[in-house]
Amino acid sequence: MKRCLTLILAMVMLSSLFLSATAQEDTSLKDILDNGKLILGLDASFPPMGFVDADTGEIVGFDIDLAREVCARLGVELVTQPIDWAAKEMELNAHHIDCIWNGMTITPDRLENMSISLPYLRNDQVLVTRTEDGYGNLSDLAGKKLGIQAGSSANDALDAAEDFKASLGEVVPFDENLTALMDLNQGGLDMVLVDVIVANYYMAVNDYPFTVLDESLAPEEYGIGFRRGDTALCNKVNELLLDMREDGTLAKISEEWFGKDITIIGEAE
Amino acid sequence: MKYFNNPDRLVSLLWQLWQGLGVTMSLFGFTLLFSLPLGLALALLRMSRHKALRLPVQLFILVMRGTPLILQVFTVYFVLPMIFGAAFERLTAVVIAFVMNYAAYFAEIYRGGVQAVPVGQREAAHVLGFARSQAFMRIILPQVIKRIVLPVSNEVITLVKDTALVTAVGMVELYRVARNAASTVGSLEPLFIAGAVYLLINAVVSFLFNRVNRYFSYYQG
Structure with a gap:
């Protein structure tokens, strides 16, 4: 009897979860304002978007500065919560975080699973190779070994480029771009498929003898991911970002991190 | 070398590692605090004469030892x-998962320790008029403790990592x-520094267990 009751209770709770996702009104913006804080989920190992500063130990980055400004305009506190990138959708759906704001590429799959802001930055998935190998274009890479960060949008870009993927010898998944690039440097890989922003950062930090191929796989855009259905919050953030473009704040933050304004918010798609 | 020629950065890293160490040690401490006694309870149930007590625990131990700990962490948290x-809370969730997992291992270590005590001793205790529970607490358990020190130390060292x-x-x-x-500076140096910290913790753990082991080795010179 007791077990039966527990079962029924569990089912009721489960169904109420699904119901609440569809039937309830969207309180996402109100919840954030009531709580007085926005919990931003990030894989804190993604320079220069969001990472741990080596000298201060603080979480910093372009995305963090952007989010801090948005939060200031919302009148709430910004809380950064490191997460594992592969678990980001789960973190969001379990309400452990309010948004994913960490150089997240907008992909069709993610659009299905989240409410995503307007694109705010353009990114390319580029192929990094050793300069000494002298590869010039994609066809030179047939049968070669490619390294990639597991769970990153580089995977989607690779899947989309079917012919190129089929031509490769092997695809090796890594937890982090850094380890993939290190493996490339020591000859374990022939190329790494990675965000151009990340590639530029590591090539600047470590002066690796690498060359980025001109031919890139897919032009992409970064967006901020919210829980699916949190439209009110998503729209409000869009509105604030557009304001920030108008008054020059966005350009200023971009110049601090990239030396120029590379943001694209509000541009025609 | 990105750290050893940059003392300020090294100090900053050590400070960050120190804060991370706090989280590591809380998880370590809470896991041991709850899993050691829970393991004993599980071991006793596992050795029960009643099927209704024994079989569920047997299944629990099978699942806990038979599935990846990382999956158990995911299950509790998500x-x-x-x-x-x-x-x-994150810490609560991972402590729950770790306690269940480690209690399962400890239960089997305890059970092994109990079974290593010859049956003759239990029979002798019975003849001398000890109740089952009395014989267990006064005669069996003290011998079990000294026998499980080394297997438990293995688990504790694994737990640190x-x-x-x-x-x-x-x-x-x-x-x-x-x-x-490592991601920020583009080098694996911080990982090796963290590795040295794990080694240091386990050196202390090993030292303590050696002391405990020696304390219980009163029959061996």
Whole structure:
């Protein structure tokens, strides 16, 4: 009897979860304002978007500065919560975080699973190779070994480029771009498929003898991911970002991190 | 070398590692605190004469030892909130998962320790008029403790290193601090510095267990 009751209770709770996702009104913006804080989920190992500063130990980055400004305009506190990138959708759906704001590429799959802001930055998935190998274009890479960060949008870009993927010898998944690039440097890989922003950062930090191929796989855009259905919050953030473009704040933050304004918010798609 | 010629940065890293170490040690401490006694309870149930007590525990131990700990961490942190509605704090969730997992291992270590005591002693205690529970507490258990010191030390040392698994649910502990720093500076140095910290902790753990082992070795010179 007791077990039966527990079962029924569990089912009721489960169904109420699904119901609440569809039937309830969207309180996402109100919840954030009531709580007085926005919990931003990030894989804190993604320079220069969001990472741990080596000298201060603080979480910093372009995305963090952007989010801090948005939060200031919302009148709430910004809380950064490191997460594992592969678990980001789960973190969001379990309400452990309010948004994913960490150089997240907008992909069709993610659009299905989240409410995503307007694109705010353009990114390319580029192929990094050793300069000494002298590869010039994609066809030179047939049968070669490619390294990639597991769970990153580089995977989607690779899947989309079917012919190129089929031509490769092997695809090796890594937890982090850094380890993939290190493996490339020591000859374990022939190329790494990675965000151009990340590639530029590591090539600047470590002066690796690498060359980025001109031919890139897919032009992409970064967006901020919210829980699916949190439209009110998503729209409000869009509105604030557009304001920030108008008054020059966005350009200023971009110049601090990239030396120029590379943001694209509000541009025609 | 990105750290050893940059003392300020090294100090900053050590400070961050120290904070991460706090999380690592809380997980380590809470896990031992709860799993050691829970393991004993499980061991007793596992040895019960009643099938209704024995079989569920047997199944529990099978599942806990037979599935990846990282999956158990995921289950407690992401799946239970879906069923019960409320999410656990990160630390609470991982402590629950670690306690269940380690209690299962400890239970089997305890059971092995109990079974290593010859049956004759129990029979002798019975003849001398000891109740079963009395014989267990006064005669069996003290011998079990000295026999399980070394197998338990193995588990404790493994636990120190297993704490790094909780990066999967976004906990910023020792290993994650090092990984983040590695991403920033573009070198694995911070990971090796963290490795030295794990080694240091386990050196202390080994030293303590050696002391305990010597304390109980009163029949061996």
